[in-house]
Amino acid sequence: MSQPTFPKNTWYVAAMSDEVAGSKPLGRKICGESIAFYRSHENEIAAVLDFCPHRGAALSLGYVEDGLLVCGYHGLKMGADGKTKEMPLQRVKGFPCMKSYAVEERYGFIWVWPGDQAQADKSLIPHLEWAVNPEWAYGGGLYHINCDYRLMVDNLMDLTHETYVHASSIGQKEIDESPVSTQVEGDKVITSRFMENIMAPPFWQAALRGNGLADDVLVDRWQICRFSPPSHVMIDVGVAHAGHGGFDAPADKKASSTVVDFITPETETSIWYFWGMARNFKPEDQALTDTIRDGQGKIFAEDLEVLERQQENLLAFPDYNLLKLDIDAGGVQSRRVIDRIIAKEQVKSSTIQTDAPLQTVSF
């Protein structure tokens, strides 16, 4: 068996909170695990294997009633613990217990631990300051993309592509004329690029205007990409009027934000890509949040075809060794961190059975 490409004993963003609402479950595959997410008692989020113990139907095609997930095929009622609670005319106590998943709703997202449930620890969910601090606002969306999640990590850890893929919005020639520097701090990788005395591209001109600043003067621009495992990339981006300190310029001289990327593997060659932007100016301005989300959504959609066609190429030529250039160092280093975590997980799981599809009760 070939080495897995993603770790499973970790928290992934599975959905945005508002994707699971009312009596409608959400069926979503995360790291190869088909999971039914639903609102249990008191609206609490629950996640169980999307497999009815009766005849194997997808439970996510059913509905929620009295906090239980009702199978839409024959009415079996599943509890959040994977145990069948009721079924018309049946005695259910001997029904096998199905896999349920550690799940947590936090920061407006639903987080799931797809691997060994005994290791799930809610304190390992990263702290997101922008999500809890009222001085910040966040807007974002979700794309499904048919590519290995590591291709998206590469994409975000090397923003050189902005010049070409996003030429009309955030791209500009100065990006690929400015070298990047990459640092590794434990499991974190940071790739930064600084450009001084340039004109801002259209997206950032609009952001300057949005923040009440002149858009026709020279600026200093920065991109600081921060990877953390398993596949989160937070990117500090912005422009400041030239000569005021760039990234460290005072708030009234710059327009800046943090690009938020949670990249969740669906399969080895497909992802749920949660993208967004957090900003700490005009946090109460919902119209601005909507405008930014709309603009970012259009820009990020430009990556979809590039990544999907790249994936097709890699599947057609699996033995080709991709070039690793200086601009690729951020992605290369991030993959080294990922490989290390997977290797550690494999050593552990050689002694523990982690992939049982069903948890059966002993009679």
Next chain:
Amino acid sequence: MKIHSTGEVFEVGSDQSIFEVLEDNGVFLAVSCESGVCGTCQTGVISGVPDHRDVFLTDKEHAQGKFVMPCCSRSKSAILELDL
């Protein structure tokens, strides 16, 4: 094991279920799960003491001994007479 309606007596080997012996001797009994979960094969007990192996019946029903699941259960007494 004794069939109440015909008086036939069959021996259930240590590696057989009551249901298997019934089937081998042409006595029809509807089964489904064959693991004591579903209750499909539930059969009345006329005499004898069942050795319950199912998870379908309640503890109380097990203690009463009025019904047995022939797909998985056995007998504690020399003869278990079934309402068949």
